[in-house]
Amino acid sequence: MNITDVERDALYKVIYSRRDVRKDFISKAIPDEVLARILKAGHHAPSVGFMQPWDFILVTEEETKNALKKGYELASVESAQKFSEEKREEYQSFKLEGILEAPLGIxxxxxxxxxxxxxxxxxxxxxxxxxxxxxxxxxxxxxxRAENIGLGWVSIIHDDVLRETLDIPDNIEIIAYLCLGYVSNFKDKPELETFGWLPRENISQLIHKEKWSKKA
Structure with missing residues (x-):
């Protein structure tokens, strides 16, 4: 099955316009059929040995979200101490999650x-x-993103908070907590790039030919 030029261009548009969304969520619910498409896309990811090791826990209840939000706040205070004093103030000015605002957590x-x-x-x-x-x-x-739904990955939270709150067995690894929902708008650039926290790396400096020591 060949991909047409239009389909190819649509894929690249989705890739380049993908954002890590932490705010601007609106209250509109994600329809069941849309969520099913998104989860099915996840389930069709490549997996080593075709083992398909993933599970998806859907979170919509406010009580659950509030518990996770408290866990994030504690972890954020802890994380702030790892930055220099100058960077710490800037770090604390960022909104880095949308746990309560997003209609759905995964x-x-x-x-x-x-x-x-x-x-x-x-x-x-x-x-x-x-x-x-x-x-x-x-x-x-x-x-x-193809469904015009924002997604943010919340990594500033300890696994034990997620494990206890979501009743995850000890033998199961926790990989990510994601916030999903429709948003009022998508930013033109990643926020941390816009804020000047870090620049986008020059891809020409990241490509090597045959050996690490040889830049392409």
Missing amino acids: CVTCDRERNGPVVIGRTIKPEMDLYSTVCAIQNIWLAA
């Missing part, structure tokens, strides 16, 4: 025991199941 997990102890592709690099789960997250992110 916790993405990885079952490292799925399909047994020996899986094709994990015999040398056992962490490949974790990377496969991240591929599922990327698919969800791009599918959400």
